[in-house]
Amino acid sequence: MHPAQTVVTGFALAILAGTALLxxxxxxVGPGGGSFVDALFTATxxxxxxxxxxxxxxxxxxxxGQVVIMALIQLGGLGIMIFASLIGLVLARKLSVRSRLNTAAEAKAVGFADVRGLVRGILKITVLIEFGVFVLLGVRFMLGYGYGVGEAAWHAAFLAVSSFNNAGFALYTDNLMGFVADPFVCLPISAAIILGGLGFPVIMQLRKEFTKPLHWSMNTKLVLWGSAVLLIGGTAYITLIEWNNPATLGTLDPGARLLAGFFQSVQTRTAGFNSIDIGSMHDASWLGMDVLMFIGGGPAGTAGGIKVTTFAVLFFIMLTELRGEGSVNIFGKRLSRxxxxQAITVVLIAVAAVVAGTAVLLLxxxxxxDRVLFEAVSAFATVGLSTGITAGLPDAAKVVxxxxxxxxxxxxxxLGTAIALRERRVLYEFPKERPAIG
Amino acid sequence: MHPAQTVVTGFALAILAGTALLxxxxxxVGPGGGSFVDALFTATxxxxxxxxxxxxxxxxxxxxGQVVIMALIQLGGLGIMIFASLIGLVLARKLSVRSRLNTAAEAKAVGFADVRGLVRGILKITVLIEFGVFVLLGVRFMLGYGYGVGEAAWHAAFLAVSSFNNAGFALYTDNLMGFVADPFVCLPISAAIILGGLGFPVIMQLRKEFTKPLHWSMNTKLVLWGSAVLLIGGTAYITLIEWNNPATLGTLDPGARLLAGFFQSVQTRTAGFNSIDIGSMHDASWLGMDVLMFIGGGPAGTAGGIKVTTFAVLFFIMLTELRGEGSVNIFGKRLSRxxxxQAITVVLIAVAAVVAGTAVLLLxxxxxxDRVLFEAVSAFATVGLSTGITAGLPDAAKVVxxxxxxxxxxxxxxLGTAIALRERRVLYEFPKERPAIG
Ligand SMILES: [K+]
Ligand SMILES: [K+]
Structure with missing residues (x-):
């Protein structure tokens, strides 16, 4: 079986098993079980x-049921990290000799040359980060909110898993709105989200070569710079627009407004918690968040979206064109043609999926x-933010x-995998032609 | 002065002169003149x-005032056709020898090797098509609607200019809704729109080599196939969604519904007339029209948008990736890298402009x-369709x-020009690297 088929089957089976359990x-709660569509939706x-x-x-x-959900989140998060990282290894073996040397060097730099080591590394990182967040949140829940040990541990564990895996599930009806002004809850969760969203290769390189930025791969640099720009830009955009909105930031202290704006910006990379009421945000905030969510996080991590690298690559291609240069150079390296x-393909399919999904949901x-597009982008980029329409949708829309x-x-x-694995040469070339653009 | 600067200055001067006249x-009508913003908006x-x-x-x-508007339309339409076609000539002189041979051959095929011949050709085509539509509409207005000769001539002339130049201005308060079921009005206008929207190079090649499709350039083939797909797909999409909408197609005969659906699909290439009430269409129709308008028509014509060729190029790049092929081949020719x-650059800037414009308009x-996005796309792609919000916008929004x-x-x-004219070689190459995509 083709690896891409294996992972699709694996995810489908996990979802079906989760649906059955739910x-x-x-x-x-109460008599009877959940409906098929609601269980399927929650498991997916x-x-x-x-x-x-x-x-x-x-x-x-x-x-x-909540433990089932937590287990499904952990399974899904690990699954995507392991699968996407494996792709990297497979690619390294299929590439040309010269590229293979580079990739092998990179693989060596992050410390993994084989599958078992890779899986072990991912598990270790996951446990480490989730445990750290678990401790910080647990202590805060006990000291700051008077939770008992068991209750604090359960909430902290659920949130640690949900945040590092960028899942956005919470055990409160209002998600995290009760903690909007509490940095001791919001910041550990943000840290876990950002780390999970950077992707495993970046985390590993930072761990091994944090002090040697010159050794960092193009992937690491693009993800770090891109994430920083999106996080800061998103914080500024959301905070400015919502500053005086009494239904979101308007009633908070200035410091808390900034914290909540930052927290909401973090969610678009693509965790999906909310500490303010998304449904009351300005239309323009939704549009900005649509863009941020669509871009998403780093590859081979728990984030969704088209990925920061994909967007950055397109941006640098544009920059190269505008400068009139011949080849796309990023951080002193030439970008493979x-x-x-690949970037064009990913973006076109993503846009097509979101637009088609939105049109069907509208019908x-x-x-x-505004609300439907937000929902479609949120689903496609696996963000989980909503303006509040999800529960009221008809079953057909839930299936969409x-x-x-x-x-x-x-x-x-x-898709990217299928593409990379099928890369082959055409032995003849047609005469070249250039149609007019724009 | 750089040619791109010349044309920007030329358009700005034409707009300012038009503003002053208006x-x-x-x-x-009535005492006093129009306000500056309204005159500026209309002239632009x-x-x-x-x-x-x-x-x-x-x-x-x-x-x-209406004659001023008609003159501005004609000036703008001719200006963009001449300018964009000149770019092709300039490009032909700047390209490498091999490419130049191809382009020169193509230029020869369409019959122009020099600027004067090109301008004369564009004028001839414009007069020819506009006169044809003028006669057809004039006769129809006299025989079918009992207009006097002068009134029929004036309306026919205005519509001929407005349709071939893809302008979408009409002399009726309800635009062309009075002619929704009249093929003798709708079809000549549609033909002029489609021809103008194909672009001058395509019209010329069709004129000289209509019976020799094997000689057609990649540009001609992409524009023709792309336009056909968009026209038919758009007709089907709009007609199906609006079929039972009593405020748009629902009350018409089946034949008239198809005519009105086709006519509205034609408008997205990017003329902007309307024979049904755009403001009453379904949200999903608006979204579909957003996509169609954004793509627009053929290059070097009177249509706007990112152009059919740009979209087609991206589509074929995607197809090549999905097939795992090494180079992008379209109709038996290899696409220049x-x-x-260029295509990525045009689309990124277009998306950025539309999203930024939409966000500002929302604020x-x-x-x-839904209405604001439609308006922003319509303005950027120079379509002119509106859900009915334009007149009520504040002055700042009009300026946007x-x-x-x-x-x-x-x-x-x-931009494409500036890019093409500045094409230069970098004499050293950086080592290659490939970040993860998607
Ligand atoms: K999420
Ligand atoms: K137009």
């Missing part, structure tokens, strides 16, 4: 680490474009979102 | 052949995303639309 009466949202919910996680699901075409519901989540989580990536 | 009391909309209006063309402007980067008005129209009309094109 349909059991033991998973749902968990495995694809999206965080969109059609039912209220704390009141609809029992602790058993094959990457141009299925009577809702406006399920497909968008699945496609968004696996699509561009497996 | 501010004269003789241009406006006319010169950029957009067709968005903040005042009602037939009742606000006098016949003198420089074009990949300036209390309107919803003026900037979008100007940028959309000249931007990607002059």
């Amino acid at each position: 349909m059991l009466p033991i998973s749902k 949202s968990a495995v694809c680490v999206t965080g969109l919910t059609v039912v209220d996680t704390p009141t609809y699901w029992t602790p058993f 094959a990457v141009h075409r 299925l519901t009577g809702l406006d474009l 979102l399920v497909l968008l989540m699945f496609l968004g989580r696996l699509g561009p990536l497996t | 501010m004269l009391p003789i241009s406006k 909309s006319a010169v950029c052949v957009t067709g968005l209006t903040v005042v009602d063309t037939p009742t606000y402007w006098t016949p003198f 420089a074009v990949h980067r 300036l008005t209390g309107l919803d995303l 639309l003026v900037l979008l129209m100007f940028l959309g009309r000249l931007g990607p094109l002059t």
Whole structure:
């Protein structure tokens, strides 16, 4: 079986198993089990680490159901990290000799030449970061909110898993709005989200060569610079627009406004928690968040979207054109031409999926474009933020979102794989021609 | 002066002159002249052949004002056709010997090796097509609607100029809604729009080598195939969604529904007339039209948008990736790699302009995303369709639309020029690297 097929099958099986578990009466509060569509939606949202919910996680699901959700999140997050990193290894073996030397050097730099070592490394990093966040949140919940040990541990564990895996599920009906002004809750969660969203290769390189930025790969530099620009730009954009909105930031202290603006900007890389009411934000904030969510996080991590690298590559190609230069050079390295075409392919398919999904959702519901587009981008980029329409959608619309989540989580990536694995040379060349552009 | 600067200055001067003329009391019905912003908006909309209006063309402007608008449309349409075609000639002289041979051969095939011949050719084609439409419409207005000779001639002339130049201005308050079921009005106008939107190089090649499709250039083939796909797809999409909408197609005969659906699809290439009420269409129709308008028509014609060729090039690049092939081959010719980067650049800047314009319009008005996005796309792609919000916008929002129209009309094109003229070689190459995509 082709590796891309393996991972698609794996994710589909995990979702089906999760659906079955969530349909059991033991998973749902009150008599009977959850409906098929709601269970399927929740299982897909968990495995694809999206965080969109059609039912209220704390009141609809029992602790058993919540543990199932947490397990699905962890499984989905690990699955995508391992799979995407493996692709890197497979690629390294298939590339030309010269490229292979580079990639092998990079693989060596981050410390893994084989599959077992890679999986072990991913598990170690995951446990390490999640445990750190677990401790910080647990202590805060006990000292700051008077939770008992068990309650604090359970909430802290759930949030640690949900944040590092960029899932965005929480055990409060209002997600994290109760902690909007608390940096001791918001900042550890933000840190876990950002680290998970950078992607495993970047985390590993930072761990091994934090003090040697000259050794960093183009991937690491693009992800770090791109994430910094998006985080800061997003914080400024959201904070400025919402500053005086009484339904979001307007009633908070200036410091808390900045914290909440930053926290919401972090969520677009693509965790999906919310500490303010997304449904009350300005239309222009939604549009900006659409863009940020669509771009998403780093490759081979728990983030979704088209990935920071894809966007950065297109940006540098544009810059090269505007400067009239012949080849695309980024941080003193030349960008492989094959990457141009990959980036175009990923973006075109992503745009097509979001636009088609939005059109179908518009036809299925009577809702406006602003909320529907936000929902479609959020599902495709596996973000999980919503303006509040998810629970009220008809079943057909829920299924559309399920497909968008699945496609968004696996699509561009497996597609990229399929592409890279099938790379072959055409032995003849046609005469060249250039049509007019723009 | 750089040619790109010349054309930007030329368009700016034409707009300023038009603004001044439209501010004269003789241009406006009733006492006093038009306001600066309304005159500026109308002049920009006319010169950029957009067709968005903040005042009602037939009742606000006098016949003198309407003649000014018609002259501005003709000036703008000719200007963009001549300028864009000249770029082709300049490019042919700057390219490498091998490419130059191809381009020269193509230039010879369409019959022009020098600037004077080119301008004469464009004028001839323009007069020919506009006169044909003028006669057809004039006869119809006299026989079918009982107009006198003078009235019929004036309306026919205005519509002929407005349609071939893809301007979308009409002399009726309801644009062309009075002719929704009349093929003798709708079809000649559609033909003029489509021809103007194909672009001058395509028209010339069709004229000289209509029966020899094997000789057609890649540009001609891409524009023809792309336009056909978009026209038919757009007709099907709009007609299906609006079929039972009583405010648009629902009350018409089946044949008239198809005619109106086709006519509205034609408008997205980017003429901007309307024979049905755009403001009453379904949200999903608006979204589909957003996509169609954004793509627009053929290069070096009167159409706007990123151009059919740009979109087609990206589509074929994607196809090549998905097939795992090494070079992008279209209709048995290899696509120049420089074009990949040009297409990315045009699309990125277009998306950035539309998104930024939409965000600012959202902040300036209390309107919803669906209508604002439609307006921004319509302005940038110089379409002129509107859901009905243009006249009620605050002055600041009108100025944003003026900037979008100007940028959309000249931007990607002059940019493409600046790029092509500055093409130079970098004498050293950096080591190659490939970051992860998607
Ligand atoms: K998420
Ligand atoms: K137009």
